[in-house]
Amino acid sequence: MLNITIIAGARPNFVKIAPIIKAINVAKSEGKAIDFRLVHTGQHYDKKMSGSFFEQLGIPDPNANLEAGGGTQAEQTANIMVRFEQELIENPCDVVLVVGDVTSTMACSIAAKKLNIQVVHVEAGIRSGDLSMPEEINRMLTDSITDQFFTTSELANENLRKAGVEENRIHFVGNTMIDTLLAQRPHFQKPEVWNTLNLEEKEYLVMTLHRPANVDEETKLKDLMDEIINNTKDLPLIFPVHPRTAKILNNLGISHPRLHMVEPLSYLEFNYLVEKAKAVVTDSGGITEEASIMNVPCMTLRDNTERPETMDLGTNELVGTNPEAIAPAMNKLFSANWQQVQDIPMWDGKTSERIVSKLLEIYS
The missing domain is CATH 3.40.50.2000 (Glycogen Phosphorylase B;)
Structure with missing residues (x-):
């Protein structure tokens, strides 16, 4: 045994x-x-x-x-x-x-x-x-x-x-993350925020930020958030946020009618939002994998990635942590010029x- x-x-x-x-x-x-x-x-x-x-x-x-x-x-x-x-x-x-x-x-x-x-x-x-x-x-x-x-x-x-x-x-x-994603995809659950905000498919963006390099450097965080808000046209930004990050954002006075900070979501609810989003803005490695398989444009706010296959064969683009890189990435997104997922082996x-x-x- x-x-x-x-x-x-x-x-x-x-x-x-x-x-x-x-x-x-x-x-x-x-x-x-x-x-x-x-x-x-x-x-x-x-x-x-x-x-x-x-x-x-x-x-x-x-x-x-x-x-x-x-x-x-x-x-x-x-x-x-x-x-x-x-x-x-x-x-x-x-x-x-x-x-x-x-x-x-x-x-x-x-x-x-x-x-x-x-x-x-x-x-x-x-x-x-x-x-x-x-x-x-x-x-x-x-x-x-x-x-x-x-x-x-x-x-x-x-x-x-x-x-x-x-x-x-x-x-x-x-x-194995993709095993879970493919098995659970038919069971994704519509989160409460979908109805509350009257969200429509491909008419909003999902955000996640948690890495200290992004959320602990307050000036950089404010600049990143300002650039994201200023370059996403009139689309809602759905940001499931950890209470610690929410406190930092509130202290910085970051708020906007289109920015919706919500409680962390369950796996099935979060991926329901990702699957139907116009794009995802994140600093998470795992989310780049899930977004790629669901063929959702993904912008990674990091200067490096341990998952280059999501860039070579997926939908992920390494935008970096310089706030000035946000506008060009959003322009590319809105010009419908984003890369599509290809077959990722295994x-x-x-x-x-x-x-x-x-x-x-x-x-x-």
């Missing part, structure tokens, strides 16, 4: 593990010798992450919640490692499976390897080259001690090869099946 402990700690992780859990359950129903234990580190707690979110994505209640959220990066890392080590001692497993690039990914990988447990990294090998991003450090450290690497792109494969990883440990399987909704099949092959 292959016993896998699956780690999730923040909202993007749950989107990535949902289809893996489903694929394991299918394999179990077919008589395959595989089982899992789900551990929530508690890195992030969000009311949208509990109850309805788990239900929406078909995720079972975690077998354990380490409740290790809060504190600085170092405090959070330490709390997760201490509590996860104890979890592994009490509930031994053959493999620890981590996804993505959050603090939990790195911390649980280290704790597992210290106990000589195999580490499998899903979404391995992606790099932004920007060490000012905590996520980049998490990726690099996790991949430095990973045993089996499951990748989303050929570029990720190449990054791992350059780091000296043997070919037989690199498995190009695709993107982003077909079957990634999780390939992962589970490969795990059974490796560890049988």
Whole structure:
């Protein structure tokens, strides 16, 4: 019996593990010798992450919640490692499976390897080259001690090869976030804001901003917001915003009749808005993937990306963090000159099946 402990700690992780859990359950129903234990580190707690979110994505209640959220990066890392080590001692497993690039990914990988447990990294090998991003450090450290690497792109494969990883440990399987997106797309839910604002398809923009480089530098944030507002004609701007970011925006006096700051939305509600939007303005890597697959123009307010395939084959354009770049990007959008999605290899909704099949092959 292959016993896998699956780690999730923040909202993007749950989107990535949902289809893996489903694929394991299918394999179990077919008589395959595989089982899992789900551990929530508690890195992030969000009311949208509990109850309805788990239900929406078909995720079972975690077998354990380490409740290790809060504190600085170092405090959070330490709390997760201490509590996860104890979890592994009490509930031994053959493999620890981590996804993505959050603090939990790195911390649980280290704790597992210290106990000589195999580490499998899903979404391995992606790099932004920007060490000012905590996520980049998490990726690099996790991949430095990973045993089996499951990748989303050929570029990720190449990054791992350059780091000296043997070919037989690199498995190009695709993107589990896209598994979830394609499975849930028929079930997207119209959020309350749709009716409240009388929104119409392709007649509004969706915004998300959360990276410190954008929201913590108040002058830059104000300039970015002013440029976005001034260059989006008469279209509503829907901005699901974290309370912390909302407070900064309010302190800066940023408001406009077309700017609608709303509470964070559930997965099904948020993607309903994205699918029908004229465009998305974001600094999130995951959203660039989802927008690309739904063929929605996406502007990324970052100077680098760890997901270049969304630019080469998707709808994502790296606008940067200079407010002066907003106007040209919006002009391009409104001139109907935006790139269309092409076929992104392996982003077909079957990634999780390939992962589970490969795990059974490796560890049988």
